[in-house]
Amino acid sequence: MEKLKKFFREVIAEAKKTTWPNREELLASTGVVLFILAVSSIYLFLVDLLFSGTLGALLKKF
Template sequence: MADKIKFALALLLLAAGVAGFYVLSEQAMILRVLLVLVGLVAAAAVAWKTEPGMRFFIFGREAVAESKKVVWPSRKETLQTTGVVFVFMVVMAIFLWLTDKSLEWLLYDVVLGWKKS
């Protein structure tokens, strides 16, 4: 139950920051944006103290650790892969254009007997 109350408090803090942005519409924009950021940070701090919040932050930390393990392709591999994709795209475009024109010829000239002007 305490986690639900903390989470509700976090949502209220976030809503208060956003509401303050609109309530203080006559103030400087920097003050209004800072108010939203303060509400966001306060909401995150309160949400962090809940069980789901702690699991979320642990998940985030683990995701960053896993992304550091990724082996990124070299420049040469990236250019080669991009080239293959580009060539495939051109070949497919030509194939689809030929298919379209063949079906157009078959339908208009052969089946219907219409001649295009």
């Protein structure tokens, strides 16, 4: 039981050391994430379109 109490005391001590981003940093990080998400989505859409078109052409041929 003492180990459990020590664990939670250490968790609380570490949580107090946490620093949160300010509004500008948060908005900048969110913008980067949304941009990467959009680029990744477009890339995967194009790759899927290419593969499905290629597979469709191969299946029609055979």
